[in-house]
Amino acid sequence: xxxxxxxxxxxxxxxxxxxxxxxxxxxxxxxxxxxxxxxxxxxxxxxxxxxxxxxxxxxxxxxxxxxxxxxxxxxxxxxxxxxxxxxxxxxxxxxxxxxxxxxxxxxxxxxxxxxxxxxxxxxxxxxxxxxxxxxxxxxxxxxx
Numbered sequence: 001x002x003x004x005x006x007x008x009x010x011x012x013x014x015x016x017x018x019x020x021x022x023x024x025x026x027x028x029x030x031x032x033x034x035x036x037x038x039x040x041x042x043x044x045x046x047x048x049x050x051x052x053x054x055x056x057x058x059x060x061x062x063x064x065x066x067x068x069x070x071x072x073x074x075x076x077x078x079x080x081x082x083x084x085x086x087x088x089x090x091x092x093x094x095x096x097x098x099x100x101x102x103x104x105x106x107x108x109x110x111x112x113x114x115x116x117x118x119x120x121x122x123x124x125x126x127x128x129x130x131x132x133x134x135x136x137x138x139x140x141x142x143x144x
Contacts, residue, residue: 005033040143046105049082050092058096062141065132066092067105068116072123074107090120093127100141101125104132 001016009028011019019025019033043057045066058064069083078085086103093101103116110116117131130138 001034009033037143040140042140045084047082048084049079050084050088054084054092055096058092058098060097061099062143063100063102063138064093064096064098065102065104065138068103068120069105069107071110071115072119086116086119087123090123090125093120094124098125098127100128100130100138102130102132102138 001020006012006016009032011025011028011033015025019028019030023030040062041060042063043061043065045054045057045064047067048054054066058066066089067084068086068089069081070078070085072085072087075085075088077083078088083105089101089103092098101120103120106113106116113131113133117129120129128141130136132138
């Protein structure tokens, strides 16, 4: 809804909702006072091996929060325990056009969480990257 167009035709308050529901109100069509904007998308991928579903969820996401429990050198362990590596997460994000990648769910065996970010970058991800820390807040990127 475009407030300046609504004001110009004298539609306000509960009438705005009525116009949205009914499509026309007092000779004003909804398309005259609104425009379509794409929504934002978010995917949360946790406790999974690599599968097609990971790619389907991540496709063109504004933000992908994804586990990267293991580093690439422990890919066998990751598969055995049903988890992803940092490199796999980075490759998914890169190939799916993710805008902001948030890596999380790290194995305690690795003392330096920044290694996960380096491996995601090495796998080809060039967008915004957050290596999540406990209780950190990460904002969804604004709509383009």
